[in-house]
Amino acid sequence: MSMGKHGIRGPIAALRVISILTLIVAAVLWAPTAAPGQAPAGRADAPVGTLTVAVATFGNERWLPHLYVGAEDVVLKPLWENLLSRDGKGNLIPMLAEKWQVSDGGRTWKFNLRKGVRFHNGTEVTAEDVRFTFASIAKEGSANSMAPEFRTIKSMEVEGPYTITVRFDKPFVTLGNRVTQGLFASVAYIQSKKHIEAGEDGAERQPIGTGPWKFVEHVRGDRVVYEAVPNHWRATPHFKRLVFLKVPEPATRMAMLRAGSVDVIEVSGEYVDELKKVGMRTLIMPNTAAIWVILGGQWPTKPTYDPKVPWAQPDAERAKKVRLALNLAVDKKAIIERVLGGVGTAVGTVNYYPTDPWISDALLKPIPYDPARAKALLTEAGYPNGFELTMNLTAWPGRGFLPDxxxxxxxYWEKIGLRVKRRPVDRAVFSADFRARSYAGVALAYAGPIIAPEPWELFARIAQTKSAVHLLVEHPKLDAFIERLGAEPSVAERTRIMREEMGPWLYEYMPAVSIGATHSIAGVGPKVGEWPLIPGHMGVHNWEYVNRAAR
Structure with missing residues (x-):
């Protein structure tokens, strides 16, 4: 795929303007077994060979629905399947559910399952498995990032082995985006009720799913190995084995690709030219992540709130000056150019993209680079000599560039007098902190993935007072926006709210240091042939459709 310096979203832009109105009309939706543009399930040739992938991190490395958070998508998705998926235009299409119906303004969702789909142990998928999975995600103590949303389920009615109706008190017009295979971190993968109830420890050691790949081996912190499922109902993989290796250092991943010891690697934009020089291909998934620097501690109602954190202190005016100073101290365009290799666009509003229909010139404009003003603001806020803080250097699945x-x-912050302690920390370790809100006074670079077409849908998971995890801010104003948008059936009205109300509030409040939008990039070796990807899906995926290169 070729693109300009900053790229365009292409089909991604279309994804965000696709009307979700079809999801709240009492209509039945149908689609063929294989997604448009993807390979049919049956093939004459059997899977052969091994596809080896090097990624920066595996995430939590957990296998039960209430234990994985969401970012583990890259290494979990080969094993499992969701009720729905998405086609190349961003439309929801069937997967395990062959049809579905939405009624009562989005309060009622009815799913009819595909008959004859089996887990890897041979048992058939039923509506009871769906109910069990959703209940597991929602249960108290669940680490799943979708837990708060699934707790809004009022009831689940199983109507025979292949039909389930899910009811909500309030409209949930975007539930389809939570149960789709076609978006990153939509981890409502349908699990086997019988398998897990037979023993969670055993299910963790030997997970089963319905996906085109079955579990073979997991060595924590080292590798995950899958094997192709012969004659899979949806798509039999081209490769017999799929091996994920955890390789945190990007230079090491590059060396492994060049040596031929791996076939696919995650890379950042700074390595694109190097890949081209050595004759390696790149796959670019444009504008699939928004980068910002989290300023930990902005959770004033929680027991772990620390009023001494400069950017989260009770004095709102002084806290705002600190956050503005932290923004003014950073040259966002330089980071895009030098750290990310020019792959992306600086954006002033957190989790907004340059081609969103709700973007405006004012919301797009980055906070300028002005270190002199930043120093002056710190003095006005009561910190003429700066202050100490910790910067976590943490790679996330599909986003290995974040430590850089x-x-x-x-x-940049040290240039205005701050004393910054670097703390390299694995994502699996940090996950306990962002669930417990126990990193007050700590900053870290984060890249919010497109987990749904509209930005508030990510905020509902990571920036709401009731969210299972915290990766931005908690504020009653943002809570109210999320509640309004989640119940608003009109796409036009949601667009207006995001452009005229929520976006300006985010820009003015400045809860983080917004860097901008960037792309997911993979380097691929000579063994890899055609690889159809889903527009808008961050990170490498669709492993079952990766072709072997012609010889």
Whole structure:
């Protein structure tokens, strides 16, 4: 795929303007077994060979629906399937559910399952498995990022082995985006009720799913191995084995690709030219993540709130000056150019993209680079000699470049007098902190993935007072926006709210240091042939459709 310096979203832009109105009309939706443009399930040739993939991190490395958070998508998705998926235009299409019906303004969702689909142990998928999965996600103590939303389920009615009706008190017009295979971190994968109830420890050691790949081996912190499922109902993989290796260092991943010891690697934009020089291909998934620097501690109603954190202190005016200073101290365009290799666009509003229909010139404009003003604001806020803070350097699944972004921001902050301690920390370790809200006074670079077409849908998971995890801010104003948008059936009205109300509030409140939108990039070796990807899906995926290169 070729693109300009900053790229365009292409089909991604279309994704965000696709009307979700069809989801709240009492209509039955149908689609063929294989998604348009993807390979049919049956093939004459059997799977052969091994596809080896090097990624920065596996995430939590957990296998039960209430234990994985969502970012583990890259390594979990080969094993499992969702009720729905998405086609190349961003439309929801059937997967395990062959049809579905939405009624009562989005309060009622009825799913009819595909008959004859089996888990890897041979048992058939039924509506009871769906009910069990949703209940597991929602249960108290669940680490799943979708837990708060699934707790809004009022009832689930199983109407025979293949039909389930899910009811909500309030409209949930975008439930389809939570149960789709076609978006990153939509981890409502349907699990086997019988398998897990037979023993969670056993299910963790030997997980089963319905996907085109079955579990073979997991060595924590090292590798995950899958094997192709012969004659899979949807798509039999071209490769017999799929091996994920955890390789945190990007330079090491590059060396492994060049040596031929791996076939696919995650890379950032700074390595694109190097890949081209050595004759390696790149796959670019444009504008699939929004980068910002989290300023931990903005959870004033929680027991772990620390009023001494400069950017989250009770004095709102002083806290705002600190956040503005932290923004003014950072040259966002330089980070895009030098750290990300020019792959992306600086954007002033957190989790907004340059081609969104709700973007405006004012919301797009980055906070300027002005270190002198930043120093003056710190003095006005009561910190003439700066202050100490910790910058976590953490790679996330599909976003191995984040430690480099964090290092660059830390260096900029030191130039205005802050004393920044670097702390390399694995994502699996940090996950306990962002669930418990126990990182007050800590900053870290983060890249919010497109987990749904509209930005508030990500905020509902990571920036709401009732969210299972915290990766931005908690504020009653943002809570209210999320509640309004989640119940609003009109796409036009949601667009207006995001452009005229929520976006300006985010820009003015400045809860984080917004860097901008960037792309997912993979380097691929000579063994890899055609690889159809889903527009808008962050990170490498669709492993079952990766072709072997012609010889």
């Amino acid at each position: 972004v964090g290092e660059a921001v830390a260096t």
